[in-house]
Amino acid sequence: MQPDKLEQYRPIFFPEAIAVLGVSGEEANAGARFYTSLLKAGFQGNVYAVNPRGGEIDGRPLYPSVSSIPHPVDTVIIAIPAMHVPTVLEECAKKGVKVAQIYTAGFSESGTEEGRRLEAVIVEKARQNGILIVGPNCMGVYSPARRLPYGMSNYAGEVGSIGFLSQSGGLGGMLMDMGVMRGLKFSKAVSFGNGTMLDSVDYLDYFAADPATTVVGAYLEGMRNGARFLESAIRVARKKPLVLWRGGRTEVGAKCAVSHTGSLAGPDALWSALAQQAGAVRVFSLEEVVDTLLAFQVLERDPGNRLAFVSGLTGGGGGIGVSASDAFCSRGLQLPAFSAETRERLTRLLPPAGTVTHNPLDVGGQTIPMESLFQCFLAVVQDPAVDFLVFHERTGFFMQPAYTARVEAVNDLLITLKQTQDKPVVVISPAGTAENERLSTGKKLIQAGIPVFSTLEGAAAALRNVNDYWAAKKNPEARIQNSE
Amino acid sequence: MQPDKLEQYRPIFFPEAIAVLGVSGEEANAGARFYTSLLKAGFQGNVYAVNPRGGEIDGRPLYPSVSSIPHPVDTVIIAIPAMHVPTVLEECAKKGVKVAQIYTAGFSESGTEEGRRLEAVIVEKARQNGILIVGPNCMGVYSPARRLPYGMSNYAGEVGSIGFLSQSGGLGGMLMDMGVMRGLKFSKAVSFGNGTMLDSVDYLDYFAADPATTVVGAYLEGMRNGARFLESAIRVARKKPLVLWRGGRTEVGAKCAVSHTGSLAGPDALWSALAQQAGAVRVFSLEEVVDTLLAFQVLERDPGNRLAFVSGLTGGGGGIGVSASDAFCSRGLQLPAFSAETRERLTRLLPPAGTVTHNPLDVGGQTIPMESLFQCFLAVVQDPAVDFLVFHERTGFFMQPAYTARVEAVNDLLITLKQTQDKPVVVISPAGTAENERLSTGKKLIQAGIPVFSTLEGAAAALRNVNDYWAAKKNPEARIQNSE
Numbered sequence: 002m003q004p005d006k007l008e009q010y011r012p013i014f015f016p017e018a019i020a021v022l023g024v025s026g027e028e029a030n031a032g033a034r035f036y037t038s039l040l041k042a043g044f045q046g047n048v049y050a051v052n053p054r055g056g057e058i059d060g061r062p063l064y065p066s067v068s069s070i071p072h073p074v075d076t077v078i079i080a081i082p083a084m085h086v087p088t089v090l091e092e093c094a095k096k097g098v099k100v101a102q103i104y105t106a107g108f109s110e111s112g113t114e115e116g117r118r119l120e121a122v123i124v125e126k127a128r129q130n131g132i133l134i135v136g137p138n139c140m141g142v143y144s145p146a147r148r149l150p151y152g153m154s155n156y157a158g159e160v161g162s163i164g165f166l167s168q169s170g171g172l173g174g175m176l177m178d179m180g181v182m183r184g185l186k187f188s189k190a191v192s193f194g195n196g197t198m199l200d201s202v203d204y205l206d207y208f209a210a211d212p213a214t215t216v217v218g219a220y221l222e223g224m225r226n227g228a229r230f231l232e233s234a235i236r237v238a239r240k241k242p243l244v245l246w247r248g249g250r251t252e253v254g255a256k257c258a259v260s261h262t263g264s265l266a267g268p269d270a271l272w273s274a275l276a277q278q279a280g281a282v283r284v285f286s287l288e289e290v291v292d293t294l295l296a297f298q299v300l301e302r303d304p305g306n307r308l309a310f311v312s313g314l315t316g317g318g319g320g321i322g323v324s325a326s327d328a329f330c331s332r333g334l335q336l337p338a339f340s341a342e343t344r345e346r347l348t349r350l351l352p353p354a355g356t357v358t359h360n361p362l363d364v365g366g367q368t369i370p371m372e373s374l375f376q377c378f379l380a381v382v383q384d385p386a387v388d389f390l391v392f393h394e395r396t397g398f399f400m401q402p403a404y405t406a407r408v409e410a411v412n413d414l415l416i417t418l419k420q421t422q423d424k425p426v427v428v429i430s431p432a433g434t435a436e437n438e439r440l441s442t443g444k445k446l447i448q449a450g451i452p453v454f455s456t457l458e459g460a461a462a463a464l465r466n467v468n469d470y471w472a473a474k475k476n477p478e479a480r481i482q483n484s485e
Numbered sequence: 486m487q488p489d490k491l492e493q494y495r496p497i498f499f500p501e502a503i504a505v506l507g508v509s510g511e512e513a514n515a516g517a518r519f520y521t522s523l524l525k526a527g528f529q530g531n532v533y534a535v536n537p538r539g540g541e542i543d544g545r546p547l548y549p550s551v552s553s554i555p556h557p558v559d560t561v562i563i564a565i566p567a568m569h570v571p572t573v574l575e576e577c578a579k580k581g582v583k584v585a586q587i588y589t590a591g592f593s594e595s596g597t598e599e600g601r602r603l604e605a606v607i608v609e610k611a612r613q614n615g616i617l618i619v620g621p622n623c624m625g626v627y628s629p630a631r632r633l634p635y636g637m638s639n640y641a642g643e644v645g646s647i648g649f650l651s652q653s654g655g656l657g658g659m660l661m662d663m664g665v666m667r668g669l670k671f672s673k674a675v676s677f678g679n680g681t682m683l684d685s686v687d688y689l690d691y692f693a694a695d696p697a698t699t700v701v702g703a704y705l706e707g708m709r710n711g712a713r714f715l716e717s718a719i720r721v722a723r724k725k726p727l728v729l730w731r732g733g734r735t736e737v738g739a740k741c742a743v744s745h746t747g748s749l750a751g752p753d754a755l756w757s758a759l760a761q762q763a764g765a766v767r768v769f770s771l772e773e774v775v776d777t778l779l780a781f782q783v784l785e786r787d788p789g790n791r792l793a794f795v796s797g798l799t800g801g802g803g804g805i806g807v808s809a810s811d812a813f814c815s816r817g818l819q820l821p822a823f824s825a826e827t828r829e830r831l832t833r834l835l836p837p838a839g840t841v842t843h844n845p846l847d848v849g850g851q852t853i854p855m856e857s858l859f860q861c862f863l864a865v866v867q868d869p870a871v872d873f874l875v876f877h878e879r880t881g882f883f884m885q886p887a888y889t890a891r892v893e894a895v896n897d898l899l900i901t902l903k904q905t906q907d908k909p910v911v912v913i914s915p916a917g918t919a920e921n922e923r924l925s926t927g928k929k930l931i932q933a934g935i936p937v938f939s940t941l942e943g944a945a946a947a948l949r950n951v952n953d954y955w956a957a958k959k960n961p962e963a964r965i966q967n968s969e
Contacts, residue, residue, distance in 0.1 A: 169804025178917040254810035320653025326738035433662040
């Protein structure tokens with residue numbers, strides 16, 4: 002069944018030719034924005050614009066209908082008023098269209114009788130004609146391998162391993178925007194809005210089967226069938242990490258979800274129970290989704306939960322060690338004591354005053370030579386009690402990119418360290434007055450397989466989530482539910 | 486007593502002439518960095534450099550001793566080896582020095598008998614000679630009104646109303662760096678390290694009395710005397726908000742604090758009890774300190790806890806409404822239903838499809854005219870159930886500063902709104918691919934009295950903290966302790 006799904010969904014994620022319906026010359030017109038976005042992102046297929054009035058847009062033809070396009074079309078993006086969608090679907094079927102991605106809102110989520118009726122009609126038409134509907138009320142598909150941009154974003158980023166499904170087009174976009182900034186790379190993503198024909202379970206099944214996807218994230222506001230959802234979630238989590246963000250866990254949030262995507266959210270305890278049974282990781286904010294996906298993307302296997310924390314080279318020092326201990330230990334990670342041998346090695350390497358040779362390790366200001374610092378890193382990762390290294394760095398201080406050259410030199414050491422031994426390396430680089438330096442130095446680390454987090458708490462939560470996933474995989478019974 | 490303290494501590498925060506002891510020509514020399522930092526920041530007083538070898542630094546004299554400076558000196562910054570500090574203090578006393586800010590480490594925090602002995606000696610010498618010691622093992626004082634920079638930062642920012650005391654010099658610096666970026670303005674700050682002579686309680690008493698300080702924040706790793714600490718905390722919180730971040734709440738964190746500042750942290754429950762009894766707000770991370778101080782700085786009075794949330798103009802929309810409801814309501818804030826009148830006004834102003842006229846309000850994409858948007862803002866803040874407005878905006882989308890012009894136009898509306906009525910206005914602007922645009926548009930809002938937060942959770946936690954402070958002030962019995 003699963004290989005079939007991959008084949009059946011192929012035109013969703015790898016369309017050959019897309020027609021955008023509802024393209025006009027007005028600046029704010031959604032159809033026009035989808036259309037130009039495909040062109041600007043360099044979509045690797047043909048793109049056609051449709052408007053019943055005909056004419057031209059930017060020197061290219063506006064076809065009066067899908068059927069008047071003199072080339073094959075396998076996917077349409079529909080951005081016309083809801084009441085015209087049923088007729089258009091019939092025409093699309095005649096043209097041989099396989100997938101209709103429906104941006105248009107005003108269906109069941111409107112809460113009106115007419116909206117519900119229209120939604121039933123389009124599903125009926127699509128079923129009769131062998132068309133798959135993505136949406137309605139959605140931003141649709143992102144497929145960087147095909148340079149298919151997300152929504153109207155003009156942008157297709159690098160191809161990666163994260164598959165993401167989102168009931169919210171806006172949050173999906175925010176996640177990808179924040180994610181791109183943080184170094185997330187997607188295999189595919191889909192905003193499916195009302196999910197009237199293909200629902201979360203269908204996309205979960207697809208991502209479970211998709212060999213290009215090794216980590217799966219989801220923003221969901223509701224589920225139609227708990228048992229079916231659990232089956233699909235288990236199917237994913239057995240093979241790859243599954244990160245679930247559920248919107249609507251509070252009463253007001255749940256009410257809001259009804260009018261947003263027509264979702265009945267279900268009690269929050271049900272979601273926790275489902276996540277736990279499936280061996281999925283439940284997260285509670287946009288930032289936690291991004292942090293957790295980043296950790297899974299970069300740390301391909303179980304990193305363990307015993308870390309060595311190193312700081313002090315570029316500010317922070319002792320106080321950061323204290324607050325890092327609090328952040329990690331309160332979330333169930335451990336900072337084990339270093340062995341006598343490690344402490345001896347560190348004592349030989351570090352100046353006596355202002356440094357502390359236990360875990361967390363404070364290397365004490367800016368005077369330590371680079372070669373000694375590398376030996377310190379080596380000493381702590383070679384300690385048998387240590388599973389991975391967390392280094393805390395700062396790129397600026399009071400409006401000045403004070404440390405950039407030194408930070409870059411240290412980052413080169415960390416990259417060498419990562420490349421020359423097996424234990425993972427993680428960096429914390431907090432926001433401050435030197436944001437440009439922070440973002441650019443961070444990029445190099447991420448490319449080298451070192452995840453970079455902005456906050457201690459974010460890093461700790463993400464690493465705890467990673468630990469939870471692997472613990473559940475090893476021993477489903479012993480899984481301790483991630484507490485918020 | 487309190488006016489005395491203000492006068493007694495005057496040379497700590499408003500020195501007339503500073504001598505830096507331990508200035509050499511080496512690049513990494515701490516004394517030299519303190520010295521040049523004072524010059525670069527434009528310290529409004531005289532600055533002298535001292536080194537027993539004499540000579541010159543950057544064309545200015547290196548005095549061989551404090552006593553050889555041919556001008557009055559009221560404050561010294563000491564960056565010489567610990568063992569020489571006692572002798573130097575005697576010489577300083579003869580010169581009429583009132584304050585010794587001791588950067589040098591290697592005292593009680595070293596855990597050695599010799600360190601403890603030396604610390605006792607310097608306190609004895611200082612007491613005998615009427616000198617106040619800030620530190621030792623500290624970064625010292627920040628006083629923007631005098632252009633006295635923090636530590637070696639070269640920078641004195643705008644004068645503001647926040648007083649901050651920190652047992653950690655590094656965390657104090659990080660807080661100020663992140664704070665400056667986020668729009669925090671300080672009246673004074675002090676990193677006091679081992680706090681051997683002047684402790685947290687002394688600085689709390691000072692900030693309680695200081696009329697220029699209207700909000701007080703503290704990073705602390707220990708307290709010497711719970712009863713005395715409670716007295717001082719009550720003294721502050723009765724007059725102005727007090728935000729407490731305690732490092733060392735986990736076992737490893739507490740151990741680390743001992744070696745960092747020699748602090749015995751005490752059980753965590755004690756800190757919660759003290760904060761609760763004092764009517765102070767307890768926070769749990771660097772980001773929460775900054776968010777909470779920002780909220781107090783900008784919202785000068787009790788903002789209430791019933792908010793109207795508006796999004797959708799620049800991405801996010803319905804999904805953001807759902808997750809905002811979750812973030813705020815799970816932290817005890819409320820999104821009340823709009824009145825029938827408000828909903829009618831909104832229905833007339835907004836297009837029917839893709840918008841939602843309840844709270845959270847989704848204004849639905851980019852087509853709404855600016856004048857209508859302003860009327861929407863007015864409608865929701867004029868609703869009697871609404872205490873304040875939270876607007877969610879985005880400055881970028883997939884590597885493009887896509888919305889900057891529109892965001893700036895909307896921000897101008899928000900500033901007008903803020904200026905023309907009484908209810909507070911708060912903005913959420915999440916991190917993404919257009920960080921420069923985000924930081925620059927945010928600055929303008931903060932200057933206009935609109936606090937800007939990066940995350941829903943950060944804003945919710947900060948506003949909850951503000952609510953907790955005012956609730957405790959009104960009714961100490963009813964105070965619900967902020968849960969982590």
